[in-house]
Amino acid sequence: xxxxxxxxxxxxxxxxxxxxxxxxKAGETGDDRVxxxxxxxxxxxxxxxxxxxxxxPVRVPVAVLFPVHPAGTPPERQSYVGGxxxxxxxxxxxxxxxxxxxxxxxxxxxxxxx
Numbered sequence: 001x002x003x004x005x006x007x008x009x010x011x012x013x014x015x016x017x018x019x020x021x022x023x024x025k026a027g028e029t030g031d032d033r034v035x036x037x038x039x040x041x042x043x044x045x046x047x048x049x050x051x052x053x054x055x056x057p058v059r060v061p062v063a064v065l066f067p068v069h070p071a072g073t074p075p076e077r078q079s080y081v082g083g084x085x086x087x088x089x090x091x092x093x094x095x096x097x098x099x100x101x102x103x104x105x106x107x108x109x110x111x112x113x114x
Contacts, residue, residue, distance in 0.1 A: 015080070017108075048060050
């Protein structure tokens, strides 16, 4: 991550979507939470440290932070969106994991925000 990327991201606002899906005997349930944050720092390894309005630190790969405004928007006016999904299975089959997680695509994040 070059120094230019750092200055383009640091102190910019971000909207994060957290999706949780549960599979249990009752079936599938889930919820999406939308959280406002600020990009506090960007590490050389391409990870951004975001701090939510509630003061919770969250590490997010820069590659999954998507700009909201069109290319050419001045950095001080840009904001970002990103999202994470956690799937929990309370009764997995023998070879299935109890939990899986992944970063959401831009389209998946925008679907929640629309």
